Structure formats: C-alpha cells, structure tokens
Amino acid sequence: MNIKDYFAFTRGEKRGTVVFIAIIIILIVANFSVTLFKKNTQTDFSEFEEAIKEFEAAISSKKESNSQISLSIDLFDFNPNTISNKEWLKLGFKEWQIQTIKNYKAKGGNWKTKNDVSKIYGIEESHFEQLKPFILLPEKFKKKENTYAKKERVEIEYFDFNPNTTSKEEWKKLGFKDWQIKTIFNYKSNGGSWKSKTDVQKIYGLSEADYSILEAYILLPETTEKKEYSNNKKDYSKKIDVNTANAKELRNLKGIYSEKYAEIIIKHRDQLGGFISKEQLKDVWNMTPETYDGLINQVVIGKYEPKKININSSSAQQLKSHPYINWKTANAIYKYRKANGNYKNIEDVKKIHLINKKTYLKIAPYLTIE
Numbered sequence: 001m002n003i004k005d006y007f008a009f010t011r012g013e014k015r016g017t018v019v020f021i022a023i024i025i026i027l028i029v030a031n032f033s034v035t036l037f038k039k040n041t042q043t044d045f046s047e048f049e050e051a052i053k054e055f056e057a058a059i060s061s062k063k064e065s066n067s068q069i070s071l072s073i074d075l076f077d078f079n080p081n082t083i084s085n086k087e088w089l090k091l092g093f094k095e096w097q098i099q100t101i102k103n104y105k106a107k108g109g110n111w112k113t114k115n116d117v118s119k120i121y122g123i124e125e126s127h128f129e130q131l132k133p134f135i136l137l138p139e140k141f142k143k144k145e146n147t148y149a150k151k152e153r154v155e156i157e158y159f160d161f162n163p164n165t166t167s168k169e170e171w172k173k174l175g176f177k178d179w180q181i182k183t184i185f186n187y188k189s190n191g192g193s194w195k196s197k198t199d200v201q202k203i204y205g206l207s208e209a210d211y212s213i214l215e216a217y218i219l220l221p222e223t224t225e226k227k228e229y230s231n232n233k234k235d236y237s238k239k240i241d242v243n244t245a246n247a248k249e250l251r252n253l254k255g256i257y258s259e260k261y262a263e264i265i266i267k268h269r270d271q272l273g274g275f276i277s278k279e280q281l282k283d284v285w286n287m288t289p290e291t292y293d294g295l296i297n298q299v300v301i302g303k304y305e306p307k308k309i310n311i312n313s314s315s316a317q318q319l320k321s322h323p324y325i326n327w328k329t330a331n332a333i334y335k336y337r338k339a340n341g342n343y344k345n346i347e348d349v350k351k352i353h354l355i356n357k358k359t360y361l362k363i364a365p366y367l368t369i370e
Contacts, residue, residue, distance in 0.1 A: 079136040162219040163194045241302040255291035273307035308368040312342040
C-alpha cells in the first residue's frame, strides 16, 4: 500500500470535513453576534437599598425606645398582687398592659412567683429582667399542704373543765378549732353561759361523737331542771370544814354545783396534805375568783395536823408529788441531803439556793425530819 493512501480522503469524507468546518465557523460567528444584539442595561438596586435602610432605622428606633423605657422606670420593691395602677406606670408598663392586669386580677388571678410576672402580656424580656430583683415574691412556689397538716395536728388532751371559765388555750387542748373557739368567746362576750352538760352539746360544730367523749369531763350538772333550783334549799350560812368534808358536803358550798368538782377539791387537799389556810383554795384547779369569793365565808379550817413529808428519807420523786414542790426543788433537796447528810432541822432547806423565803413559808408546814 502506498503511503499516500493514508492521507487521501474519499468523496464522502471530504464532504463531512467541509460540513464540520462550516458548523464550527457558524458557532464562532454566532457567539460574537450575540453580544451585538444584547442590551447593556444596569440593574436598579435602589429599592432594595431603601428597604434595608428602613429596617435598620426600625431596629435603631426600637433600641432607643427600650433605652428610654429603662431611663423612665422608677424601680422599687413591689408585690404585683397589691400595687396600684400608678405604681405599675412607674415601673414602665403601658396603659393597655395595666388594663389587662386589672382584668386578670378582677377574675381572681394573682402572681405566686417572680417568673409569673414574665407572663404578663406585652412585657419584654429585658424589661422583666430589670424588674425581677425588686419583685417581692419567691423564686419558686411552695405548696402549703404540709404546713397546713402540721398546724392541724394538735394532740387532744382531756381534763375536767367548766366551759364558763375555760381559757382559749384549754379549749384548743380539748380539740376545738380556732373558729369554734372564736364563736365560743363571742357567745360569752354577749352574756352567754352554759348551765348544764347538754348546753355544751349545742356548741356550733361540735359533733355528737366528740361530745360523747367530752361529757364525762364537763364540770356542770346533767340538766338544768327547774326542780333543782326552785326546790333547792341549800343553807349557805352553814360552815364547812374543808379538811374533813366529803364530796357531798362540799357541794353545799356556794358555787360548787357538782360532786365532780368537789372531788377535785378533795384530790388537791390529799396531794397537799391538808389545808392550813383558806387562801390555799385558790390553788385548786379552775377555782375562779368569783367562786372563791362566794364560798370563802362558809369555809372553816378546823384543828388539823397536815400530812408531812420526811425530807431525810423521801426520794426526789416522792418530794415532787407535793403541789408546792417542783422537780428542780425536789431534786435540790434530795441532792443536798446526799452531799451533806441528814437535815438537822427544817430551816436547813433555806440553804438551798432554789428555795426563797416565799417558797419556804409555803412548804415548811408540810416538811418533817423525823
């Protein structure tokens, strides 16, 4: 094969080459001709730039208004549940916000924690952060169920009582609630009184079950039958020796209406070792000045040797059983004897620092060294 054959073209190949070259030329010419027909127009960004300027101005205006609010706020400690509309204004709130607050409170709404204030409609976060240190509310709300339960846990203590002379503290010990005690004392201040046990049953809020327990401790007669008073022929001029009288006899004293209370007098007499003066009746539990004044002229103190405690042989516990000797005094008497030996005479107890002249005069008649 001749080398010229490698560079020779057939008729078809020649035509294809010519067409290919013609296409390339057309594309080159078309590319340059496009720029001749294209308009050289510049995009107008002025409207977009104007919008950006307005946005920046709005941000700047907001910052200025916030700074003005900060400057105009009069900060002070406040409770949102109690402050006035004028005070809300001083704190930087707008009129429409204050009206919203007013409507909220009118419907029973209130704020329990500082963070509750941040929920006021329209308040900015920065505004709330300014106010937060001055809000007189806790950070978190504490439930009151436990404290309420503690208040209600009152141990009931039952004891003999006369409802006409019982104090508020004693009513509370008996299990009565504060509102019941208030009602009781309102009734008494208006001249009310209880003449029988059944009268006590009428105290407002006292259940039948509670009354059935209290009944045994009430120092009043069962009923106020007319016979008891109309046919009562007690002779209040009759003298009664309180050291020897039994409960039935003590009932003849003016103002002693029940044997139950007469037994209380006898119990005190036995603990004491006997009365040596009429004034000692004032120490009887629940003895009112009115009752004492009413019966004192009937009372006599006969010849009676009081029961005495041997301070040389009694323990501190035995000494303490006397109404006039408390535990500290009883322990001091006992320890002095242990440290110094038996008492030589009764007056030696005056050497104990806890026993002053008044105490000595009260207890001396009931002490012995035999």
